Amino acid sequence: xxxxxxxxxxxxxxxxxxxxxxxxxxxxxxxxxxxxxxxxxxxxxxxxxxxxxxxxxxxxxxxxxxxxxxxxxxxxxxxxxxxxxxxxxxxxx
Numbered sequence: 001x002x003x004x005x006x007x008x009x010x011x012x013x014x015x016x017x018x019x020x021x022x023x024x025x026x027x028x029x030x031x032x033x034x035x036x037x038x039x040x041x042x043x044x045x046x047x048x049x050x051x052x053x054x055x056x057x058x059x060x061x062x063x064x065x066x067x068x069x070x071x072x073x074x075x076x077x078x079x080x081x082x083x084x085x086x087x088x089x090x091x092x093x
Contacts, residue, residue, distance in 0.1 A: 004044070007051035014054035019046045028053065 025040030
């Protein structure tokens with residue numbers, strides 16, 4: 001299977017990245033995180049960029065501690081974030 005066909009499969013499987021035809025070329029759009037769009041480009045370079053954007057990303061964990069409150073932000077590979085807040089005990093010893 002040729003390289004462009006493999007890249008097109010990756011784009012289709014991602015589901016939230018697409019290549020759109022414009023009057024003056026092609027653009028790549030995504031709905032991940034806050035959404036993004038590229039400038040007009042050739043068809044081949046648009047497919048390559050879309051395939052790069054469609055690659056799965058590792059889930060991210062961010063822990064913020066403020067005094068006795070610990071807030072955990074978990075972002076999955078689809079860009080969805082869950083927030084968990086808990087109280088922590090501080091030893092006085």
